[in-house]
Each structure stands twice: as C-alpha cells, then as structure tokens.
Amino acid sequence: MSRWEEFYESLPPPDGFDDAKQRLHEFCKRLGAKNKIVLVTSGGTTVPLEHNTVRFVDNFSAGTRGSASAEYFLSSGYAVIFIFRQKSLEPFARHFMGLKFLNMLEMAEENECLSIKVKGSHVEGLRPVLEQYQEAEGSGRLLQLPFTTLSDYLWLLRAASECLSSIGPRAMLYLAAAVSDFYVPTDKMPTHKMQSNEGPPSISLQLVPKMLKPLVNIWVPNAYVVSFKLETDAELLIKKSREALNKYNHKLVIANILQTRKYKVMFVFPNHDYEVNLNEDEIKKGIEIESKIVDDLAKKHELYIGGMV
Numbered sequence: 001m002s003r004w005e006e007f008y009e010s011l012p013p014p015d016g017f018d019d020a021k022q023r024l025h026e027f028c029k030r031l032g033a034k035n036k037i038v039l040v041t042s043g044g045t046t047v048p049l050e051h052n053t054v055r056f057v058d059n060f061s062a063g064t065r066g067s068a069s070a071e072y073f074l075s076s077g078y079a080v081i082f083i084f085r086q087k088s089l090e091p092f093a094r095h096f097m098g099l100k101f102l103n104m105l106e107m108a109e110e111n112e113c114l115s116i117k118v119k120g121s122h123v124e125g126l127r128p129v130l131e132q133y134q135e136a137e138g139s140g141r142l143l144q145l146p147f148t149t150l151s152d153y154l155w156l157l158r159a160a161s162e163c164l165s166s167i168g169p170r171a172m173l174y175l176a177a178a179v180s181d182f183y184v185p186t187d188k189m190p191t192h193k194m195q196s197n198e199g200p201p202s203i204s205l206q207l208v209p210k211m212l213k214p215l216v217n218i219w220v221p222n223a224y225v226v227s228f229k230l231e232t233d234a235e236l237l238i239k240k241s242r243e244a245l246n247k248y249n250h251k252l253v254i255a256n257i258l259q260t261r262k263y264k265v266m267f268v269f270p271n272h273d274y275e276v277n278l279n280e281d282e283i284k285k286g287i288e289i290e291s292k293i294v295d296d297l298a299k300k301h302e303l304y305i306g307g308m309v
C-alpha cells in the first residue's frame with residue numbers, strides 16, 4: 001500500500017460524507033455531459049491536536065483567491081464545485097461580509113411602516129453581484145461543500161476528483177486551498193484537552209503525503225490540473241514550482257508570495273513562465289487579479305480540450 005493509501009486508511013471519513021458524495025455525483029451527472037466543470041478548493045485546513053478538539057493548528061488563508069475565482073469561473077460559463085473552509089469567504093456572499101454589509105443598508109419609515117433598504121449609493125455596485133448569484137442559483141451551476149480539518153478536505157478532494165474523471169479533459173482542478181503539510185496521527189493524539197498543569201506539551205507533527213501525486217496520476221488523469229505554490233522567500237518560488245511540475249506532471253503551477261499575492265502571481269509551465277499582475281490603475285479601479293487569472297486559464301483550458309496543448 002502506498003503512503004497516501006495508508007494515510008486515508010488511518011483517517012475516518014467526516015460526518016455527512018455520504019451525503020456530500022451523493023451531491024457530487026448528482027452535480028457531475030447533471031452538468032457533466034455538456035459543460036466544463038472546475039473544482040475550486042479554497043481556504044485553509046485545520047489540524048486538530050486533541051480528539052475532543054479544543055486546540056488546532058491553522059493557517060492564514062481567508063479564501064479570497066478561491067471565492068473570487070469561483071465567481072469568475074461561473075461568469076466564464078463553467079459549472080463550479082467549490083470546496084471551502086467553513087467560515088472562510090464564499091462566492092457572492094464575500095461582498096456582504098460583516099460591517100461592510102450593515103453599512104450598505106438604511107432604514108426608511110413610510111406610512112408607519114418600517115423598511116430596510118440598500119442605500120442608493122450601493123445599488124449599482126450590488127446589482128451585478130446579485131444578478132450573477134441569482135443566475136448561478138437558478139441554473140444550479142454552483143455546488144458548495146464545506147470542510148474544516150485536513151482530513152475532511154482530503155476526503156472531499158478525492159471524492160470530487162473521482163466524480164470529475166468521468167468528463168475527461170473538460171474538468172479543471174484549481175487547487176487554491178492552503179493545505180497543511182503536517183498533521184498529528186490519530187494514535188498520537190490525546191483524547192481530551194491538554195492540561196497546562198502537566199507542563200508544556202510535546203507535539204510531534206508528521207508529514208502529510210502530497211495528494212497531487214495520486215490526484216494527477218490515478219484519480220483524474222485527463223483533467224487540466226492547476227496547483228498553487230505559496231512561498232515567503234521569492235528566491236524559492238519558481239524553482240519549487242518547477243520541481244512540483246516535474247514531480248507530479250500536471251499542467252501549471254500558479255506561484256505567489258504571501259505579501260504580494262493580491263496583485264501579482266507567476267504562471268509556471270514546464271518550459272516557460274510569465275507574470276500576471278495588476279497595475280496601479282487596475283488596483284485603484286478595484287479590479288481583482290482573479291479575473292485575469294481565470295480569463296487566462298479558461299483560454300488555456302479550451303486549447304487543452306481541443307488537444308492543442
């Protein structure tokens with residue numbers, strides 16, 4: 001048995017997994033005959049430190065990349081499976097988060113009847129978001145499935161990949177989630193909350209096998225697979241992206257640096273690379289880099305479907 005198979009053997013599937021699997025099958029069956037389907041993964045995974053989890057290891061990802069990209073894929077005509085970290089940003093809803101949402105509203109009283117309305121200054125901005133959301137809802141082209149832990153994520157990733165294998169090259173995988181490379185094996189985890197009066201805990205994290213390997217080679221071999229590479233040291237970025245391409249044989253790595261990821265990424269292919277970025281004017285206008293990423297990818301994917309790359 002390979003390391004990744006052993007890894008799955010050691011992790012129980014999450015609650016509700018059968019239901020998620022059924023929704024994935026129904027979605028791919030309904031839309032797969034005629035459409036391109038993209039799997040977008042988004043947000044960070046948690047790694048529990050106790051079975052009855054009070055504490056866990058987490059990461060910075062807010063889900064901006066994934067949720068914004070999902071919207072642009074929908075407007076480019078894709079059906080979208082959006083696997084996201086619970087409570088991270090979601091397509092469409094991301095425009096209405098927290099106080100930003102409350103600031104868009106105002107109260108009005110007419111004939112002793114109180115109503116709450118969107119402020120006039122926000123109506124034009126909200127209209128396209130609402131229209132796109134209603135279109136996605138009406139056409140059933142968006143399936144959202146949440147995860148929290150690394151284990152939840154990995155079970156969903158494999159189930160979604162296996163469903164997508166039935167549509168061959170029309171499937172794209174856009175793996176933007178920030179997935180933990182380390183975990184605490186189930187048999188090394190305490191059952192109950194770690195007690196501070198027992199002194200500092202000694203936690204030994206183990207390496208998680210890279211799931212890109214079975215994903216590209218076994219689960220969904222004909223799909224257009226795009227992985228992401230996040231680094232904080234710019235010197236390593238291209239080198240590590242190329243290493244990943246050589247190792248896993250997928251199509252493209254989108255490489256980004258933590259601090260500049262919102263306005264600059266590198267598209268890294270086996271034999272060439274180029275930058276996709278926003279200029280100052282585009283940043284001022286509120287253009288999102290994901291619109292450019294998705295635009296470029298949709299064209300590459302079309303060529304791939306046509307057997308031209």
Ligand code: PMT
Pocket residue numbers: 042043060061062063064065066175176177178179180181208209210211212213226227228229230256258261
């Ligand atoms: O959500 P935001 O705040 O907008 O941030 C977006 C982002 C920076 C998270 C996103 O753009 C990004 O770079 N995501 C990938 C981050 C990451 O996990 O990089 P990595 O170098 O650790 O992993 C590289 C690839 O290997 C990833 O595509 C991942 O899906 C894959 N992987 C990771 C771990 C693992 N055990 N198996 C894997 O296959």
